[in-house]
Each structure stands twice: as C-alpha cells, then as structure tokens.
Amino acid sequence: MRYLVSVIDDKVNPGSTDRQPAISAFNERLIADGHWVFAGGLADTDAATVVDNRGEQVVFSDGPFVESKEYLAGLWVWEASDLDVALRLATEASEVCDRKIEVRPFR
Template sequence: MTHYLLSVHNDDTPVYPTPEHAERAFAATGRVNDAMREAGVFVFAGGLAASTTARVVRARDGALERTDGPYLESKEHIGGFWVLDVADEAEALAWAERATVACEGAVEVRPFQGVVGD
C-alpha cells in the first residue's frame, strides 16, 4: 500500500454560496469519508481554516522569520485534505474523482515520498 495526499484547492471566495449548499456538500463529503473508511483506505482527513489564518516560519541568513499569510501568494490554496493508504495511483485517482464531486473543489493527488512512523 502507498500513502497519497488528496488535497482540495479553492480560493478565498465562499466555496458554497448558501448554508444549504454547504450542508449538501458536507453531507456528500461525509458519505465519501465513510466509503473510504469502509474500504480500509482512510488514514486521516481535515478541513483547514481560511488562508488568512496561515503563518509561515522561514530561515533566512541564519535567522528565523515569521510572516502572516499563506506560504504562496496565490489565488488558490489548500482548503482541506485526505491522507489515504491505497494500492496505487489509479486507486488514489478514483477516490479523488469521488471526493471532487462531493466537495465541489479541485482535488490534487500526490504520493508521499515516505511516511515517518511506518
């Protein structure tokens, strides 16, 4: 099995235009989470707070520097993610397809180089 990160990308505009829309998307995402658990591939998932809450710590010229805001100055950011333990990339992509339909956001799929603690 291989660990994959499925990350949801969106921008700072409200993802769901109404509370009812958000409720439907959260319910659909919950059903995908349940299916992942039932399939035995779910490791961990979480939604992230707004990018305005991000803080970055950098090492520059031997000194540590803290800045407000996301690491990248970009229109899009990671809004949430799943960590899955699947057989291969094809299986990770199949889960990403279900996840992107449920949460209505683009989902990036990337394998981990290795997992500490395995």
Template sequence: MREAQRLLGDVERDLKATGAWVFSARLADHAEARVVREAGDDVLTTDGPFAEGKEHIGGFYLIEAADLAAALGWAARVTAAIHAPIEVRALAGFA
C-alpha cells in the first residue's frame, strides 16, 4: 500500500508539473453507494453497490491531455501503481 501511495504521489506530481492535472478525488467505500433508478413512474433508491461488474470506481483523475495516447500514458502509470484496471473516458461534448 505504501509503495502504491508513493507511486501515485509521483504520478500526481508529474501531472501537476506538466499542467495536465485538473482535479482528482478518492471516493468513499463502494459499500456506502446508493443506486437511484427509474421504475416506471417511480424513482427507487437502493442501498449498496449494484455495479454491472466486479470492479468498482475507487476514485478518479480529471486531466487535460493532448490526445488519447497521452491520456492512456497517464493511465498506464496509475494502473502500474495500484495494480488495478483504469478506465479512460473523454468528457462528453468536449473536443
């Protein structure tokens, strides 16, 4: 865990030094999640993480990257630090 934190610290320092870092945050444990969904004319709120998959989002980085290759390069460094998959997405409507 300490090694992962050290490596993430290195990534975050480099993100900030290059001007790529915009924002990051760690999320509360997935067991604290709530799911809100439509059910006909009603809205249901249920306790717990009911994600479609075995991985849960633990946090995120919002970065500014020149292109997809640059974003994937940053993601490669993060996944190497935490040994978990990283999903890369652009913000919708931003080109």
C-alpha cells in the first residue's frame, strides 16, 4: 500500500530550518526498513507556475494554484502495510521535520 506523505509548512509560523541532518538520518531508516519509495523537498510556492490548457489557448499563471498560509513544502511516497504503520512513521516524521504531515493513500 502506498501513501503520499505531505510535509506542510506555515508561512506565518514556519518550522525550524536546521532539520536536514535529522531528515537524512530518517530517510536512511525508511530505506533500510523498506518504506522509502520517493522523497523531495520543494522550492518556495513563488516559484510555481500554473498551466491551464483546457480552453482554446494555454494560459500560464505565475504562482501556486491556491494562495494559502499553509503550503506543501515537501513530500514522500511510502510503502506501508497499513495506515497504522504509516501513521507511526508520520508521527516520527512530524517531529523530525518540525512540521505538520498529511498522510493520504494512493488509490
């Protein structure tokens, strides 16, 4: 079972910026235990571009598709046997990243 694990940061009250060593160590463990599928940190939402080609002409717009106080700062894809396993890992991840974590199953 695969889960999308979103790391959520808050523009007003951001998490601490010194988490990279802890996150790397956590990633090593995810790999060793067979949970790691993919991981990546994201650039600021200001760097996003939205593309809409549903009409006659493609429209590019500068910025994220929705402006919000909270935003997606990074993500993982995990392999876990069930939600209990994923939630236990996410509990650790939230502490390691000093940020909120959303766990969402893939279909």
